[in-house]
Amino acid sequence: MVRQAVKLLLLDPDDRLLLIQSRNADATYWYPVGGGIEPGESLQQAAAREAYEETGLRDLPVGTQVWWRDHTYEYEDQRYDVHEEWLLHRVEHFDPVPAELSAYEARTIIAFRWWSAPELEATRDTVFPPNLCRLLTTLLTNGIHSIRP
Template sequence: MARQTVKLLLLDEHDHLLLIHSRDPSTGNDCWYPVGGGIEPGESLQDAAAREAYEETGLRDLPTGIHVWWRDHTYEYDNQRYDVHEDWLLHHIPHFTPAPAQLTPYETRTIQSFHWWTPQSLTTTQSTIYPPNLGPLLTTLLSNTTPKSPFNITSHS
């Protein structure tokens, strides 16, 4: 069964997206991905998003997000295989400097840094971004009205 997760599109006032820079301990490969993680039993999407934002970035008082995307995904990291169902929330927040508050020992070992990316830089970078099509997906999201119901991005990533 797929692990239920939440992914956060944390956009500042200039539509820059906060991503985490991580290094896979088993391969040494670098990648960038959005803030987020597993949804605990009994937690709502919003509750999980607020907890993950605080734990991974130190951000308190996360505004309510808009459920914009979902994705079913399987990936390998640190010689482990993960099957996940991701629900993606869009949050507009003031720009801040991330300072993790409660990383797990695993996250402490793998998280290298944070960076605010423009949609254009996500589209043109040679860095590994997850999901790989995040730049074009974000550009489309920002140029259209917010979807009435979450859009399946599984085939786009």
């Protein structure tokens, strides 16, 4: 079964992207806000719920769908097939304060940071997806296009 997910590109007025830093047993990495779509939820409802749970952001503006991605990942020795819908949300800059993290998220999330595209390009940290900087730069340069990461 393919897990349906939503990923949020939360961009502030200075075109900085909010990413979450997480640590598991063997790695530290950055990734966008987002997660699974629950049964009966629309894409926008899932985005608003995930933004609130992970960052405390209320009243998420409606997002614009900018791309999608299918991929497989492994977690605790199991493989998961995921279909992600990526939404762009323009938001005011804010300091994230998680509201309702899962037990796993509470254990593994260690930081939040607003990143500019040049900062993402220069970092040696692991960022998921690996081509996020290129995608963000293309989006900021060429506008909204449906591209596949």
